[in-house]
Amino acid sequence: MKKTALNQLHKQAGGKMVEFAGYEMPVEFSGIKDEHLTVRNGVGVFDVSHMGEFWVKGPKAAALVQKLTTNDISKLRMGQAQYTCFPNGKGGIVDDLLVYYYEPEKYLLVVNASNIEKDWDWVVSQNQEGAELENASDRISLLAIQGPKAMEVLQKLTRVNLSDIPFYTFVTDEFAGIDDVIISATGYTGSGGFELYFDNAHAEAIYKAIFEAGEEFGIKPIGLGARDTLRLEMGFCLYGNDIDDTTSPIEAGLGWITKFNEDNDFIDKELLSVQKTEGVERKLRGFEMIDRGIPRHGYELTDQNGVVIGQVTSGTQSPMLNKGIGMGYVAKEYSAFGTEIYVKVRTKLLKAKVVKVPFVSLQ
Template sequence: MKTTPFTELHIGLGAKMHEFAGYNMPIEYTGIIDEHMTVVNAAGVFDVSHMGEFWVKGPKAVEFLQRVTSNDVSGLKEGKAQYTCFVNESGGIVDDFIVYHYEPEKYLLVVNAANIEKDWAWCQKWNTMGAELENASAHMAQLAIQGPKAIEIMQKLTKENLSDIPFYAFSVGTFGGVENVIISNTGYTGAGGFELYFYPEHGRKIWNAIFEAGAEFGIKPIGLGARDTLRLEMGYCLYGNDLDDTTTPLQAGLGWITKFVDNKPFVGREVLEKEKAEGISRKLCCFELVDKGIPRQGYEIVNVGNEVIGKVTSGTISPVLKVGIGMGYVKPEFAKPGTEIYIKVRNRNLKANVIKAPFRK
């Protein structure tokens, strides 16, 4: 298995380790619920160095990105970030990711760890205009410091004014004595905080600085288990669960990152335009259980007449709400908030209500 600059630290701290996307990653330390609530109430540190990073550079950078991404990068200003996705020829999602406008004619794509090779091949396939592409995944490390106390902790370690970095924006500066660190406000937990991108050799120095600065606030290392429950409480999609090569952005409720503008002849556009005109066959919804139980990925969703109307893609017990919550694709007429649906758990149909995300307000 691959390792990150922090793998030995995780093991030394007693983390429960498991393979994820080919990496030996920490799943939990003190327990998912404890770690989840630490992030909600204070601050936690996630090792997300397994994520992939591609640079797109040169005079053809924008033309390339307009071709391969669903969102419109033409108006993305320097210092800003944008959520987007690659779409295949059938309209399915190859991957969802974030684009950072780093400098003039220079962009950073941060992609899902499990899709690095697939995404890299996809970018090369569609780079017919000759943009400069660099797969920097092996030369970048990333830590996410999340929670309401994160900004207070991190401000001790940088002269960059973190309060001036709005959501989906970033700055580049010195952090914890390390130069040229990307400080990004694009969190995946809904609890506030920042992500740091830096060269792997500086990992230990930055890690130690963060935990020293955060000691008074009860900062803790957090595993991927709590990362999943935190994102689910916000109704954020996870690739491989809620998104894949067969789900379209329109079905996933991502029409807002799918721009049918004149300067965007992106891959899959015609299929998506047709789907938009004719109507989607299924829609991703969030639901909260009324009956006691745990919805799991793959469970059938049925109506009051016990007819199958969809399938659960993500589910758990909410550590904050103490009830079962989940996401799943259903027939569009059942996706409206307030609709009563049922989750088939073994031989029981558990009542649930469709709600508007997020679960954790």
């Protein structure tokens, strides 16, 4: 198993370690619910150094990134980031990712840990443009400092005015005495905060500085368990659960990152355009449990007679709502908000209803 540069610190902090995407990663420290509420109400730190980072450089960089991704990078200004996905040439999704417009002729693609090798092979295989590619995944550490107190904690450690970094923008500057740290107003929790990218050599120093700065705010390390419950409360997709090579961005409700304007030619544009115009047979929807119960990945979704209409892709007990929530693909005739559906748990049919995401509204 691979290890991030912070592996020993996680073990010292009592992290319960598990194998995830080929890495030994902490799944929890003080408990998933406690960690979840820490991020929603205060500030927590995730080590997400297992994520992948690819640089795309040179005069052909923009052309390649535009072709590979469904969103429109021509709309990006330098210093902006964009959520997007790689279509796979058959209507499915290779991965979802972030694109950072770093400088002229230079983009950073941040991909999911479980897909690094697959994504790298895909990008290389599609590079007829001749862009310069570099897989920097093993050299870069990534921390996500998330929650309403994140800005106050991090502001102690940088001269950059963090309130001047709008959502989905970034700067590269000094942080905790280290040069060239990417400070990005992104994250996958819905509770605000920043993500920091830096060389592995600086990981321990930066991590310790953040915890020292955050002590007065009750800062805590957060594991993958709470990362999953936090993203699910926001209705954010998890690759391998809610989206994969068999799901289209249109089915998955990702039409908002699939831009069909004239100058945005990307893989599968024609196929996905037909889906957008003509509609799809199934849709990814959020649902809340009416009956007591926790939906789990792989459970069947049915109508009141037990006829299968779909499948749960993600599910949990929401720490904020204290009820079961989930996402799943349902036949389009059951996709209207407010529709009652049922989750099959062993032999029981538990009532739920289709709702809009996010499940939790955070002010």
